[in-house]
Amino acid sequence: MARPWIEFVQSQNLPWHAGDLGGTRPGIEVKTLSVDLDDGAASLLIRYPPGWRLDHRGAIAVDEEFLVLEGALSVGATRYGEKSYAHWPAGFERGSMESAAGAVVLTFFSGRPIPSAPRTFDSARLVEHLDAFAVPYTGNFHPEFPPGAGRKRLYEDPVTHDQSWILGTLPMRWAERAEVHPVVEEMYLLTGESHGNRGVMRPGAYFWRPPGIPHGPYGTLTGNLYFFRTKGGPLKTEYVDSGQRFRWWPPYDPALPAELAFARGETTPAPRCW
Numbered sequence: 001m002a003r004p005w006i007e008f009v010q011s012q013n014l015p016w017h018a019g020d021l022g023g024t025r026p027g028i029e030v031k032t033l034s035v036d037l038d039d040g041a042a043s044l045l046i047r048y049p050p051g052w053r054l055d056h057r058g059a060i061a062v063d064e065e066f067l068v069l070e071g072a073l074s075v076g077a078t079r080y081g082e083k084s085y086a087h088w089p090a091g092f093e094r095g096s097m098e099s100a101a102g103a104v105v106l107t108f109f110s111g112r113p114i115p116s117a118p119r120t121f122d123s124a125r126l127v128e129h130l131d132a133f134a135v136p137y138t139g140n141f142h143p144e145f146p147p148g149a150g151r152k153r154l155y156e157d158p159v160t161h162d163q164s165w166i167l168g169t170l171p172m173r174w175a176e177r178a179e180v181h182p183v184v185e186e187m188y189l190l191t192g193e194s195h196g197n198r199g200v201m202r203p204g205a206y207f208w209r210p211p212g213i214p215h216g217p218y219g220t221l222t223g224n225l226y227f228f229r230t231k232g233g234p235l236k237t238e239y240v241d242s243g244q245r246f247r248w249w250p251p252y253d254p255a256l257p258a259e260l261a262f263a264r265g266e267t268t269p270a271p272r273c274w
Contacts, residue, residue, distance in 0.1 A: 002038040003184075004257035007198050007207040007215070009033075011045060011188075013263045022114045024060050025097075027052055033188075034208045040112030043186065043208065048073060048099040055096050059118045062111035063125075064088045065155070065164065067132070067227055069190070071103030080105075083132040087155045087164070091119035092126060106188055106227065124158040132166055144239050148173040161234045166190070167226045174219025178242035183232035185209045192224025197242070199252035217246045 011031060019030040031045040041062075048071070057076075065087045066080075073080045076095020080086065080103075088094060090110070137150030152166040162183075169192075178197070189205040196218040198207075209215065211232065228235075254264055 003034050003036045003041075003208055003210075005208065005210055005213070005255050006034055006257065006260065007209050007213075007255045008187075008201055008205045009207075009254065009256060009260055009263045010202065011204040011206050014045075016047060021046075021109075022112060024058070024113045024115055025054065033206045034186075040109070042109050043206075044107045044109070045069075046105045046107045048103045048105065050102040051100065052102070053096070053098040057093055057095055059091050059093045059116045060109075060113045061116035062090050062109050062113055064092075064110075064113070065108040065229075067106045069104045069106055071099060071101055073097065073099050073103045073105060078129050080129065081131075085127065085130040085132050085154050085164075087125065087127040089121035089125040091116060091121050093118035108229070122158065127155050130154060135166075137168065142237055145237070146173070146175045156234070160232075162230050162232070163234050164227075164229045167228055169220055169224055169226075171221060171223040173223070174246050175217040176242070176246055177239045178214045178216040180212060180214050180238045180240055181209075181230075182211050182236055183230045183234070184211060185235070186229040186231070188227045190225040190227055192220055192222040194224055194226075195219045195221075195246075195248050195250060197244075197250065198254055199250055214240055214242070217242055219246055219248065221248070 011033060014031045016029040016031055019028055020026040029047040033043040033045065035042040068080050068082055068084045070082065075097050132152055132154065135152040135154065137152055139150050141151055148170040150168050154166065155164040186208050189201050189203055191203055194201040196216050252264065256263060
């Protein structure tokens with residue numbers, strides 16, 4: 001995976017671009033959060049305008065995973081409202097699509113999305129629709145994880161064991177140790193704020209962190225909801241001494257590739273082609 005380290009960018013600072021996702025979604029707008037220039041795998045915000053429709057059924061040649069952030073999207077007879085989740089394997093035939101009032105959808109593709117004929121896939125890799133509000137919280141997912149948080153498990157790939165979940169944390173919670181993971185960790189902050197070693201993340205904050213990078217400790221005054229994914233296997237965590245005590249309101253100190261330097265005010269944004 002040839003994605004750069006991004007930690008972190010507020011998605012509000014990224015531009016919207018008109019797009020059609022390789023002809024699979026004409027008439028939408030896209031914000032690119034991160035992209036693998038080798039295979040086209042990407043993490044995006046997709047904005048479906050009010051009245052948007054795609055009348056024909058279809059499939060694409062790569063996996064698609066998404067979480068509805070705002071509004072609603074209907075696919076066939078299924079309505080995906082706020083915090084609805086899906087993981088569609090490559091070749092999954094979805095129904096016609098529409099968004100009467102518009103929607104903003106956090107979307108992930110495992111490669112460049114191109115039209116495909118429907119084809120056979122492992123049914124264990126399909127999550128056709130999931131209401132994240134209805135998914136129960138689980139705890140005790142790591143014996144050293146500081147108390148005051150719960151996880152809503154959304155998906156685990158039966159082959160790679162990549163995982164996707166929502167993490168909710170209580171207000172006035174913080175830790176004193178940093179973490180290291182042997183896999184890619186990707187995050188989009190849904191609600192609340194999070195104070196950490198790279199600054200204060202607010203709703204819309206995004207990071208793509210390669211394996212082996214110490215991060216944290218973190219804290220929150222308000223409590224928060226995060227959407228997390230791993231690539232390269234399940235989440236495993238080693239807790240390490242951060243070398244500094246946790247502090248509230250740290251300055252913004254991001255790790256950003258050159259093409260995202262504008263997000264911290266250093267240059268002007270360049271169009272992203274994908």
